[in-house]
Amino acid sequence: MTSVDMRTSGALADAERWTAHNYHPLPVVIAEGEGSWVVDIDGRRYLDFLAGYSALNFGHRHPGLIAAAHAQLDRVTLTSRAFVHDQFATFCRELAELCGKDLVLPMNTGAEAVETAIKVTRKWGYQVKGVEAERAEIVVAADNFHGRTTTIVSFSTDPDARADFGPYTPGFVVVPYGDLAALADAITPNTVAVLMEPIQGEAGVLVPPEGYFAGVRALCDDHNVLFVADEIQSGLGRTGRTFAIEHEGVVPDMYVLGKALGGGIVPVSAVAADRAVLGVLRPGEHGSTFGGNPLACAVGTEVVRLLATGEYQRRSARLGERLHDGLTALVGQGLVAVRGRGLWAGIDIDPALMSGREACERLADRGVLAKDTHGSTIRLAPPLVVTADELDHALIQLAAILRP
Incomplete structure (x- = not known):
């Protein structure tokens, strides 16, 4: 892991001190979000490839959803x-x-x-x-x-x-x-x-x-x-x-x-x-x-x-093909299996290379957030508003951490 900035380090220490340990989060402290991106308290940007376990299908602060919330709050x-x-x-x-x-x-x-x-x-x-x-x-x-x-x-x-x-x-x-x-x-x-x-x-x-x-x-x-x-x-x-x-x-x-x-x-x-x-x-x-x-x-x-409108379903189907094609190309180059549909994928990393946790930490160092599950498996679920360029960027970062 790269060194963690002081604000992040302090916030992580406070969280560790004052909260029950029912989660083992990555060492990232998010302060802002928009679309497919979040920004931590030290100003570093990350591409969100977890999307709140699919709670953020429409991205962070979708304008139409925020407007509906603001109107009702009044x-x-x-x-x-x-x-x-x-x-x-x-x-x-x-x-x-x-x-x-x-x-x-x-x-x-x-x-x-x-x-x-x-x-x-x-x-x-x-x-x-x-x-x-x-x-x-x-x-x-x-x-x-x-x-x-x-x-x-x-x-x-x-x-x-x-x-x-x-x-x-x-x-x-x-x-x-x-x-x-x-x-x-x-x-x-x-x-x-x-x-x-x-x-x-x-x-x-x-x-x-x-x-x-x-x-x-x-x-x-x-x-x-x-x-x-x-x-x-x-x-x-x-x-x-x-x-x-x-x-x-x-x-x-x-x-x-x-x-x-x-x-x-x-x-x-x-x-x-x-x-x-x-x-x-x-x-x-x-x-x-x-x-x-x-x-x-x-x-x-x-x-x-x-x-x-069907727009988001069509985006997920179309961009999902791009995501899965890119992931499948990495099988044999650090990945051993790829599963999923649309903008949702489970990938198994060669356990001889690293655990899923270590892979997610390395991805975070490169500005991409994902979450491991059992062993060497990672779940990828970008918001449905993700662009083709953002998908390609994440795939490049994944390929980079898989290199010996």
Whole structure:
């Protein structure tokens, strides 16, 4: 690593002193951001190739999103769901239409949306499917990442996320990702839902085998089971389609959304499903003080309108080809594998060269921010506003750190 300037060093020391160590951030202290770029407190610019784990699909401080937030800040920011505000119905309607569903239930964080999906599908199982009380099961995939609540980590297979947080919530069955036979064996009369990521992000941007989700959809249909697609990271333009599951030609019973839905400004999440599913909820059974607040809805509506043009999906598809072509050219020159779709890639660095962490530190020294995941794997997810020149710049820096 190059020497760290004094302001950065002091800020890092303060963070280390006063915060719990639930993250291991790179030694960068960001002060400003615009588009695909951020600036640290010492004035150094970095190309952001993480984009807040896809929360910043539209880049830092997108003008239209900032304008929507400013306008709402001058009016009202919170009412609670004890009242209806004038931004609520518009957001829910336009998001439901984008998803092709009847209803939307807004929440705040992605984990809240996943918890909502769990509760709704269980209630649907008891009230509609007729599963015996307290017997509902949800099938999930190994190596999943759906959040960090105690219920969600109960079905994680990542020791870092799960260990020492028990006792764990029952009612989940874990199967290998991409294995249709294992899924078929796991479904019982008590199965109410299959909850999976169309592409597994935290696991290293793992793309399922071709035809896998068509098979998942067929199994769910055959057994009267809901298919829930967690599109928190993969959705909202990231892979070149509005939803990553579209690449499989499949429509889920429920979408779970978050991250980019808040435009990188406020936490916004939601589930979207038809009335036959979300209609099982009654007043008082589920809620959130901040869920669907006026500021969130104003920003979220503008996000939906940006996506409705199709511009960002087309950019992701077109520039994603450029990104993946450039990465594939590095296989055998320090990279051993490349995966992903659109502007989303998981790359495996030759572990004989360096770890993923070391690679990200070297990239940061060269002005590119990315994040490692397990071992020697790095996730790349530039904002969808990234330019071709910015992509090429990042690829040049990656190639440079891979040289002996």
